[in-house]
Amino acid sequence: MTLNKPSVLLTGGAGYIGSHTFVALVEAGYQPVILDDFSNSHPAVLQRLEQLTEQPVICERGNVLDTPWVVEVLQRHRCVAAIHFAGFKAVGESVQKPLMYYQNNVGGLLSLLQAMETTECRSVVFSSSATVYGDPASVPIDEQFPCAPESPYAHTKLMCENILASLRTSDPAWRVGVLRYFNPVGAHPSGLIGEDPSGIPNNLMPYVTQVAVGKRAMVNVFGNDYPTPDGTGVRDYLHVTDLAAGHVAAVSALLAHGKSFTINLGTGEGTSVLEVIQAFERASGRSIPYEFAPRRAGDVAQYFADVSLAGSLLGWRAQCTMDDMCRDSWHWQQRNPEGYRTVTSSPPALQVPVPASSNVSARPAVGM
Numbered sequence: 001m002t003l004n005k006p007s008v009l010l011t012g013g014a015g016y017i018g019s020h021t022f023v024a025l026v027e028a029g030y031q032p033v034i035l036d037d038f039s040n041s042h043p044a045v046l047q048r049l050e051q052l053t054e055q056p057v058i059c060e061r062g063n064v065l066d067t068p069w070v071v072e073v074l075q076r077h078r079c080v081a082a083i084h085f086a087g088f089k090a091v092g093e094s095v096q097k098p099l100m101y102y103q104n105n106v107g108g109l110l111s112l113l114q115a116m117e118t119t120e121c122r123s124v125v126f127s128s129s130a131t132v133y134g135d136p137a138s139v140p141i142d143e144q145f146p147c148a149p150e151s152p153y154a155h156t157k158l159m160c161e162n163i164l165a166s167l168r169t170s171d172p173a174w175r176v177g178v179l180r181y182f183n184p185v186g187a188h189p190s191g192l193i194g195e196d197p198s199g200i201p202n203n204l205m206p207y208v209t210q211v212a213v214g215k216r217a218m219v220n221v222f223g224n225d226y227p228t229p230d231g232t233g234v235r236d237y238l239h240v241t242d243l244a245a246g247h248v249a250a251v252s253a254l255l256a257h258g259k260s261f262t263i264n265l266g267t268g269e270g271t272s273v274l275e276v277i278q279a280f281e282r283a284s285g286r287s288i289p290y291e292f293a294p295r296r297a298g299d300v301a302q303y304f305a306d307v308s309l310a311g312s313l314l315g316w317r318a319q320c321t322m323d324d325m326c327r328d329s330w331h332w333q334q335r336n337p338e339g340y341r342t343v344t345s346s347p348p349a350l351q352v353p354v355p356a357s358s359n360v361s362a363r364p365a366v367g368m
């Protein structure tokens with residue numbers, strides 16, 4: 001642990017949101033520690049993080065379900081808090097493989113909390129999702145809206161929120177921040193880290209960027225007969241660096257005053273599919289071919305956040321615009337056509353000495 005820099009454990013910290021939060025935590029004076037089994041992320045991100053933060057990255061390679069090992073990690077780094085990102089997040093896959101989702105998403109949180117209890121580290125930020133609201137009766141959605149999850153994935157998120165609420169009731173020493181994300185998109189402005197989905201992207205923005213870079217032929221727009229201004233789905237897209245800043249604000253608030261909270265993280269504005277495509281064409285200078293296709297099962301027409309609570313409780317508001325999100329997504333995709341599998345012969349953009357390889361210690365994988 002770096003002298004007097006508070007250590008914060010990031011489970012799933014090598015992933016899309018976790019890696020951006022890693023950078024934001026370093027910039028805020030924390031010492032983040034990545035815990036990741038790389039089942040849904042790429043080790044190459046560690047070297048990129050070293051370039052960005054200009055310091056060695058502390059990474060513990062293993063599975064959050066291995067509770068005794070998580071205890072060791074928390075003790076080794078004297079963590080004062082944890083942010084729990086680790087989890088499967090594909091809505092469609094959760095319908096096909098519910099047991100895998102419950103085991104990993106709910107079991108993973110239980111394992112982390114048990115390890116934190118053992119080491120008396122009782123400040124936790126949980127990566128939840130706006131999908132806990134299901135199909136809202138109206139928009140914008142505030143935190144008092146009823147929760148009605150419609151997929152096993154969303155059920156795992158709400159179940160985790162309920163577990164955390166029960167824990168707080170049983171022991172007020174626990175400090176819990178629940179963050180309900182809307183639609184994270186974009187990438188760090190450096191183009192060194194970004195979203196790197198494996199296979200065919202489920203989500204709109206990575207699909208659009210792959211069309212722009214020539215990896216896909218065109219975008220299928222799922223439905224143009226929704227009750228929205230242009231008939232296509234409306235969502236609350238949030239720049240991932242704004243989302244990362246929200247996590248820093250959340251962990252800092254818990255450590256400062258200890259009051260628990262559940263907060264939406266979004267921009268408070270809705271953008272349609274066609275508006276995303278038009279914004280991306282402006283940002284990239286590339287034409288994005290698309291065709292209208294049938295609605296996608298499980299999609300709702302409109303979905304955007306009331307973000308006043310994030311403002312009043314954390315002093316947090318999203319800063320980036322849709323044009324910023326498209327510009328940064330395009331920059332990342334251009335520099336990394338194959339994501340982290342891209343072999344870059346050119347020198348890194350930031351001419352900074354790359355420290356020795358990160359302090360990665362590995363733990364044998366544990367059966368699921």
Ligand code: WQD
Nearest residue numbers: 091129131183202203204207220221222233234235273299
């Ligand atoms: C956005 C809009 C689609 C792809 C998902 C997860 C949710 C959360 C955020 C984790 C919709 C349309 C999409 C495409 C399209 N992740 N679309 N063509 O479904 O709002 O939320 O990501 O918490 O769990 O469900 O995001 O990007 O998939 O879709 O027309 O190829 O784009 O119909 O209107 P979604 P998305």
